[in-house]
Amino acid sequence: MIGKATPYIDAQAKVTGTARYTDDFVESNALHVAFMRSPFAHARILRVDVSAAERSPLVKAVAVGSDLPTPFGILPISADETAMAVDKVRFIGEIVAAVAAESREAAAAALQLINVDYEELPAVRSPEQALSKGAPEGQIHAHSRDLTNIHKRAELSFNDPQEALRSAKHVRSGEFSFAGVTHGFTEPHATIAIPEANGCVTVISATQVPHYLQRAIAKVLAIPLHRVRVIKPTLGGGFGGKSDPFPHEIICAFLAQKSGRAVRCNFSREEVFLTNHGRHPTTLSMSLGCDDVGKIEGLWTDVVIDGGAFASFGVVTTYYNGVLLQGPYRIDRFGFRTRRVYTNKPQSGAMRGHGAVNSRYAVETLIDMLAHDRGIDPCDFRLRNFLPKNTLTVGQLRITSNGVQACLDAVRKKSDWDNRHGKLPFGRGLGVACGFYISGSALPIIWNRQPQSVVHAKLDFDGSIVVYSGASDIGQGSDTMFAQMASNVLGLSLDRIKVVSADTKLTPVDLGSYSSRVTFMAGNAAKKALDKLRAEVALGIAQEKGCMAEELEFADERVRSKDGSVDLSWDEAVEIATAMRGAFVESGVYISPKLGGDFKGSGAGLSPSYSFGACIAEVDVDSLTGQVRVVKIWSAHDCGRALNPLAVEGQIEGSVHMGLGQALYEEMKYKDGRVLNANFCDYQIPTSLDTPEIDVTIIESEDPEGPYGAKEAGEGPIHPVLPAIGNAIYDAVCVRMFDLPMTPDRILRAMRDKESGAHS
Amino acid sequence: MQQLTLTVNGTKRTLLAKPDATLLDVLRDGFGLCGTKRGCEQGSCGACTVLLDDEPVLSCLTPALRCLDRCVTTIEGLTESGEVAELQRQLVERGGIQCGFCTPGMVVTLHAFLRHNLVPTEDEIRDAISGNLCRCTGYAKIVKAAMIASGLQGERS
Incomplete structure (x- = not known):
C-alpha cells in the first residue's frame, strides 16, 4: 500500500454526505451560543450589563470577560489573549460576552439585551504607527516596550551580510508589500461542548490541535487536564486557520459547565473572517548580491509583519520570515531583522507555508532580477546556488535529503523552458521559482519531556488492527496514511484496519496538524508501533511453531515462514498471537533528534528534515486591461517518498490554488479596523475557472529519517508558486511586481510607469 | 410558524x-x-x-x-437512488475529495450538469462548478473525476 495511490478511507462517507463534521452532530436539547462582538477597534470597557439578558426566559447562561480572565495563547511565551475581552477591546469583532439560549434566534435576540459601555481609545491602524512611540493609552498591550506597539523583534546575522552586499559586484534591492490573506476553509468554525459527570466536559470542535485545545480549556477554566476531553470529528479544511485554541471553544466549554446543558455554536462566514488568524500583512525590504557568474554573496532583509491585536503563532512567524531564507540556496552571508507589531485588527497567525511565503516571493524576485542583469538563465542561476544534500546551512539547519535540483530539472523540461522562456510573444511569459520548507518543527511548542507523537496499535481477537493517534486528519489524509502503514507492515487489506484519531480521551498525544509535521512525526511513531506489533505476532507464532520469528513474512493476509513450513491465515495467526493474553497494544513514539546551534534564535526553523520544490508558471497578460490569466503551472515537489501519491498530488494542487489566490486575487481589506470583505463574494478565492491546469511531478529523495523516506508535502509546494507567477509576468510584459496581490490596476500602473520611465 | x-x-x-x-x-x-x-x-x-x-x-x-x-x-x-454512484466512485478513486466539505454540493451541481451534457469538455465542467468553492483540491481531481464519470455515463446511455 505504501507508494500506491490510495483513496482516502473516509472518502466514501464524505462523498455520500454521511461524514459528520462538528455542526452535523445532533446533541439533544443543546443550547445555542451567540457571541456579542466589539464594534470598536480599540476601546476601554466601562461596564458590561448582562442582567436583562440573564432574565430572559430562553437564556440559560451568560458569560462575560471577568468569568474567564486567565490569559491563553498557542505559544506559552505569548499568552496575551483572554476568552472574552476583560478590560478593553482590541479589534472589531472581539468577543465581549456570550449567551447560551434555547434556540439560535433566542441567543441572537438576547445579545440585543446586553449593554456595554465603551470609552474609545486611539486605534493603531497601521504597522508604521505601531512602530513609533505613542501615548500609553494607544498601546494595545502594556508589555510592548518603549510605548510602541512592537510585539516581537527578531534579528540574526551571519558573516556580516551588510559588508558582503557592499562588496558584491552586483546587487538588487526591492521594497515589497503583501496584503494579509486568510485561509478560506469551507467549514466555518464550530464547537459543541457537553457537560459530563464529575466536573468533566467533552468538547467536539473543528480544530487542528486537540491537544493544545485541551490544555487551553483546562487552563482557562482552571480544571485538571483530565477533565477535558477534546474530539475532532471530520474537519472541513484548516490550512492553519484552526491551529490555535480559540475563544469560542473555551467559552462553549465554560457555558456547558455553567448551564449544565450541552451547548453549540457555528460561526457565520462573517465571524470566520473576523476571527482571521491568516497570513500577516507584510512589508519588507531585501537586498541580494551576487558575483559575475551568479554566485550569491549575501542577503539582508528587514521585515515588518502586522500581527493584529494578539500574538497567535506570531513569535514563530517573526523568525520564519528570516530563517527560512537559508534554503534552498547556499547563502553564507545572511541576515535579517523582523519586527511583528500589534495593530487593532483581527490577529494574524499561521497559514499554509507559515512565515516563509512572502519573504520567498521577495528573494525569488531578486534572484530573477540578478539573473536577467547578468544574462544568466534564471534556472541556471538557481542551479549554481543550490545547497547540496547532507549539509548545514549557515544558521545550522541540518539538510539531509534534498531533491531540489531534480525538481527544477523536471519543471524546466516539462515546460519546455529552454525553448520558450524569453522567447514568447509580448503578453505571454514563463517564470520560475524554488522553495523549501520544514517537515515538522523539531522543537515542541510547550517544553517538556514528552515525545512529539505517540501512536498505539492494537490487535484484537477479531483480526482487526486499530491505530490510535492524536493526529488530526483535516483533509490531508493522515488517517489514510496510518491505515496504509498498518496494511503494509502486516500484509493486510485496508478493510481490516481501523483508525481512531484526534480524541484526547482515546488517543495518545500528537501535537497537532501544523508545521507540516504529521507524516514525518506521527508517521514515524505509527511505523514503530506497527513494527513492534508485527514482532509480537511473529514471536507468538515462532514460539508455538518452533520457528525463527525473523523468518516469518506477512503478506496477502497470511503469515508464512520462508521455508514454507509455517503458512497461516491471518485469523489463525491472530488466534496464536492472542492466546492467553487477548488483545494487546504496542506503542511507538517520535522524538526529534537534537539539532541546531547554541545562539539565541537557533531553534527557529529547525526541522528533522526539509522538503524542496520548484515551480514554473505560464501567464497571459492582457496589456490593455492588466488582467492576468495563469495558463498553466508546472510544480515539482520533493516529499522524500510519496506514501500516498494521490494525497501528495492533491496537496501540491491545493497549494498551487492557494498560492495563485494570494498572488492575484486575495486581500483582507480594512477600513478603520473594520474588515470590508468578510464574505466569499468580496474576498475572492480562485474558482474552478481561475485555477489553471496543474502539472505535478513528485520527486522522491528518500529521506533517511522519514517514515519509508517520507517528508512533508502540504505546505512546501506553495512557496514557489507566487514568485513563479510574478517572474512570469515580468517575462510577459517586462514589469516587476513588488506589491501583492498583483491586481490588474497594479500591473497597468507598473506598465505605465515603465513606459514613462519612472522605473528602470 | x-x-x-x-x-x-x-x-x-x-x-x-x-x-x-x-x-x-x-x-x-x-x-x-x-x-x-x-x-x-x-x-x-x-x-x-x-x-x-x-x-x-x-x-x-x-x-x-x-x-x-x-x-x-x-x-x-x-446517493440512495444510485444516480450519482459513478460520479461518487470517480471522486473517491481520483482523489477529488480532501476535506470533503464542498463535496456534497459539488456532487449535486455536477449531477445536474452532467445529466444534460453527456459529452462535456473540461472547460464546460469548470464552468459548471464555478459556483462551488473548493479550497483543498485546486479543482484538478474534481474535474478529472467528472470527465471520467461523464464518459462512463455516456457509454451507459
Whole structure:
C-alpha cells in the first residue's frame, strides 16, 4: 500500500454526505451560543450589563470577560489573549460576552439585551504607527516596550551580510508589500461542548490541535487536564486557520459547565473572517548580491509583519520570515531583522507555508532580477546556488535529503523552458521559482519531556488492527496514511484496519496538524508501533511453531515462514498471537533528534528534515486591461517518498490554488479596523475557472529519517508558486511586481510607469 | 410558524417552518439531512446546493416556504437512488475529495450538469462548478473525476 495511490478511507462517507463534521452532530436539547462582538477597534470597557439578558426566559447562561480572565495563547511565551475581552477591546469583532439560549434566534435576540459601555481609545491602524512611540493609552498591550506597539523583534546575522552586499559586484534591492490573506476553509468554525459527570466536559470542535485545545480549556477554566476531553470529528479544511485554541471553544466549554446543558455554536462566514488568524500583512525590504557568474554573496532583509491585536503563532512567524531564507540556496552571508507589531485588527497567525511565503516571493524576485542583469538563465542561476544534500546551512539547519535540483530539472523540461522562456510573444511569459520548507518543527511548542507523537496499535481477537493517534486528519489524509502503514507492515487489506484519531480521551498525544509535521512525526511513531506489533505476532507464532520469528513474512493476509513450513491465515495467526493474553497494544513514539546551534534564535526553523520544490508558471497578460490569466503551472515537489501519491498530488494542487489566490486575487481589506470583505463574494478565492491546469511531478529523495523516506508535502509546494507567477509576468510584459496581490490596476500602473520611465 | 409540505428525496414530508427559515435550515435542522452543508449562508460557496424540482439551487438562499408542494433532492437522495454512484466512485478513486466539505454540493451541481451534457469538455465542467468553492483540491481531481464519470455515463446511455 505504501507508494500506491490510495483513496482516502473516509472518502466514501464524505462523498455520500454521511461524514459528520462538528455542526452535523445532533446533541439533544443543546443550547445555542451567540457571541456579542466589539464594534470598536480599540476601546476601554466601562461596564458590561448582562442582567436583562440573564432574565430572559430562553437564556440559560451568560458569560462575560471577568468569568474567564486567565490569559491563553498557542505559544506559552505569548499568552496575551483572554476568552472574552476583560478590560478593553482590541479589534472589531472581539468577543465581549456570550449567551447560551434555547434556540439560535433566542441567543441572537438576547445579545440585543446586553449593554456595554465603551470609552474609545486611539486605534493603531497601521504597522508604521505601531512602530513609533505613542501615548500609553494607544498601546494595545502594556508589555510592548518603549510605548510602541512592537510585539516581537527578531534579528540574526551571519558573516556580516551588510559588508558582503557592499562588496558584491552586483546587487538588487526591492521594497515589497503583501496584503494579509486568510485561509478560506469551507467549514466555518464550530464547537459543541457537553457537560459530563464529575466536573468533566467533552468538547467536539473543528480544530487542528486537540491537544493544545485541551490544555487551553483546562487552563482557562482552571480544571485538571483530565477533565477535558477534546474530539475532532471530520474537519472541513484548516490550512492553519484552526491551529490555535480559540475563544469560542473555551467559552462553549465554560457555558456547558455553567448551564449544565450541552451547548453549540457555528460561526457565520462573517465571524470566520473576523476571527482571521491568516497570513500577516507584510512589508519588507531585501537586498541580494551576487558575483559575475551568479554566485550569491549575501542577503539582508528587514521585515515588518502586522500581527493584529494578539500574538497567535506570531513569535514563530517573526523568525520564519528570516530563517527560512537559508534554503534552498547556499547563502553564507545572511541576515535579517523582523519586527511583528500589534495593530487593532483581527490577529494574524499561521497559514499554509507559515512565515516563509512572502519573504520567498521577495528573494525569488531578486534572484530573477540578478539573473536577467547578468544574462544568466534564471534556472541556471538557481542551479549554481543550490545547497547540496547532507549539509548545514549557515544558521545550522541540518539538510539531509534534498531533491531540489531534480525538481527544477523536471519543471524546466516539462515546460519546455529552454525553448520558450524569453522567447514568447509580448503578453505571454514563463517564470520560475524554488522553495523549501520544514517537515515538522523539531522543537515542541510547550517544553517538556514528552515525545512529539505517540501512536498505539492494537490487535484484537477479531483480526482487526486499530491505530490510535492524536493526529488530526483535516483533509490531508493522515488517517489514510496510518491505515496504509498498518496494511503494509502486516500484509493486510485496508478493510481490516481501523483508525481512531484526534480524541484526547482515546488517543495518545500528537501535537497537532501544523508545521507540516504529521507524516514525518506521527508517521514515524505509527511505523514503530506497527513494527513492534508485527514482532509480537511473529514471536507468538515462532514460539508455538518452533520457528525463527525473523523468518516469518506477512503478506496477502497470511503469515508464512520462508521455508514454507509455517503458512497461516491471518485469523489463525491472530488466534496464536492472542492466546492467553487477548488483545494487546504496542506503542511507538517520535522524538526529534537534537539539532541546531547554541545562539539565541537557533531553534527557529529547525526541522528533522526539509522538503524542496520548484515551480514554473505560464501567464497571459492582457496589456490593455492588466488582467492576468495563469495558463498553466508546472510544480515539482520533493516529499522524500510519496506514501500516498494521490494525497501528495492533491496537496501540491491545493497549494498551487492557494498560492495563485494570494498572488492575484486575495486581500483582507480594512477600513478603520473594520474588515470590508468578510464574505466569499468580496474576498475572492480562485474558482474552478481561475485555477489553471496543474502539472505535478513528485520527486522522491528518500529521506533517511522519514517514515519509508517520507517528508512533508502540504505546505512546501506553495512557496514557489507566487514568485513563479510574478517572474512570469515580468517575462510577459517586462514589469516587476513588488506589491501583492498583483491586481490588474497594479500591473497597468507598473506598465505605465515603465513606459514613462519612472522605473528602470 | 407555518405548515410546510414538500417532497424530500421522494417522500412527502410536512413540518412547521418559521417564515424566515431557509430550505437549508429545514433540511438540516428539521429533517436531519446533514449532508447538505452550511458553508457561508450567503450564496457564495455552493456547499448547500440541492435540487429543487430537478434544478440546482442554493438552499441557503431559498426560503423554505417557497418550496411548498415542490420536490427537493439532497445528496442523501441522490446517493440512495444510485444516480450519482459513478460520479461518487470517480471522486473517491481520483482523489477529488480532501476535506470533503464542498463535496456534497459539488456532487449535486455536477449531477445536474452532467445529466444534460453527456459529452462535456473540461472547460464546460469548470464552468459548471464555478459556483462551488473548493479550497483543498485546486479543482484538478474534481474535474478529472467528472470527465471520467461523464464518459462512463455516456457509454451507459
